[in-house]
Amino acid sequence: MDRQSILEELKRVLTPYTANKEDLNSINDDTDLIKDLKINSANLIDIIIDAEAKYGIEIDADSAEKMSNVGSCINVIIEKMQQKEG
């Protein structure tokens, strides 16, 4: 799965936790989940759990800490999907 299609799916994962849904229309790798999308920091854990279910992956605490912006989320998802396949 390429970055663009992961980004599109990630938008759907982020939607219930994003205050202003229209903010999701303009997200890119540098979009910060807390600062730009105004996501409650405690909900980052819900997002990680939702992403795990969506992609059938397991995200450990070290990887979870890295997931602060959209680009780093996509990186972790790709890494974990590759680990799963490999």
Added chain:
Amino acid sequence: MYQYILDHLPNKSSFRFVDNISSLDENGITGDYTLRENAFFYEDHFIGNPVTPGVILTEIMAQIGLQSLGIYLILNGLKEIKKDGDRTLFPLLTATDVSFYKIVLPGQKVTVISKKEFFRFGKLKCYVEMLDENKDLVAKGMLAGIIKGAAKTKLS
């Protein structure tokens, strides 16, 4: 038998809303609290017509359903269970989505039943119900919180 859980609750005196834990395991908890007729909030809520505020019902659900269960899960995960309350556990309520169905009057006893949805990275999310003495539904909803090791730790 769950006194050590109560000893770890940081809420004291007028803001302690757990009397008794009747069942507890890693997937959920049941406990109860009897509303004190002389509680501070009845005097003004409302004058001459005391009813328990929704925020207090929510707090009872959080103290039994999240805090007590969360403390149990954390202590269970430790190699050595500290039975004496050292007050280093600091719970923060991060989200609630609660609906109310019945009024609770001074002196009534309520039972809280909480089922764990997940406990990961320090966040506990539960589906919680509150029943009155007739087993009628008083409130239900989702509550989530984070338990930090110490008060000085930042939420993020």
